[in-house]
Amino acid sequence: MKLNLIKRIALGLALLYLPAQAMAWGTNGHRICGQIADSYLTPKARKAIQAILGNESIAITSNWADFIKSDPKYGYLYNWHFINLEKEMTNSELQEHLKNDTTADAYTKINYLVAELKKKTTSKADRLLALRMVIHIVEDIHQPMHTGHFADKGGNDIKLTWFNNPTNLHSIWDSQLIDFQQLSYTEYVAWINHTTLAQRNEWQKAPLSQWILESNHLAAKIYAGVKDGDKVNVYRYNFDYIGTLNEQLVKGGVRLAGLLNQIFG
Template structure:
């Protein structure tokens, strides 16, 4: 009886731990981009999204896709969060690759979800699932290590030391660099959410392939600076990359707003 109880406890801890290890942007990162997106919704889109989400904000629902990974029923969603590449692509090469992409990944599923949400006869439950996943995936692909290399699982296999703690390159970009700022997600949004109409127009008109290319280019720079076993100079790393990270959080939110306005506010 005691052994069975211990096994159950260990299993429960493992289930809770798995989603944290697999998250993109981490809890605060997703909420930051979600809150930014909310600030740029038009009135019609805001009303339509509220009808689907109810009292749950975009910022809060943006983490649902990570939290639900602990439920075996939703295991099939795991590969929807990223697009890994086996080499560094030029933009024309990436466009060609994506044109032939039939894998279950963030690119194919984001296009699928956009198509689903355009349907007039989508059930309420399927609409809620599709909206939650779309919000999350748009944010995910602006985290550079979600468009990184297949061989090292998007940096998960690159082990580094951060403030004398063992971690990995993916985790640093998911959460640790964001958490280093010691801001709540609303404080963070107040810090970085300053865009012009021209910026928003430029970012929103770019196709999804361009979003992925931009993220993958950043990932390639990150790889060039970090090797397995590195002990990170945290303050220098923050100085070098915080503007890049903030720009990706901001772009993710602005582009998410653009997609939602097109789907629900046109």
């Protein structure tokens, strides 16, 4: 019993120091995607989601999967947040990779979670976990560094300076670019959530593999834009990438809504 307690404490401490690769989008980024998704739900999906989440909104529940990393019993979820792709892939290369993918990663687990939510026999507790996780992971994979390289932990090992403060490439895309705009998540959504029906239809009809491919191609460009040790010109970096960042946030929300509408439609 004493040994098991020591192991649990050690695992808990290890989880606290896991690299931030599993933290795609910071708190505001996830809430932005969740709030956007909420605006495109069908009445039927909204009712079904409310029955599972109760009074908790999609925007708020979207951070649950990061918050529970402090609990060792959820350590098995760590690899679900990302999919490592060691190079910029063509569509055919990615399709071949995914066809043979048997690991616990964002691709395999989104498919698993969707299946669990569609099953009538899934328990109430498991349905809540599945919904919270699918919301979070769909948002995650629209942060390009969540299709980054295993060798550098999705950009976590690429050390940079941002306003004279030490950071890393992954963290810049998680939160620092978003925080630089100095907006609340609701203000941010009001700024960027202006899609047309044609855009939403196009983004939502794309399969999960296309979402990953897009992020993978963006990650390649992001990697090429800096090197380890760089002092980032924040204003220039913001100018170069804010459009890409905002489109990924909107796509993440729109596609999440499409997936939830399909699950609960």
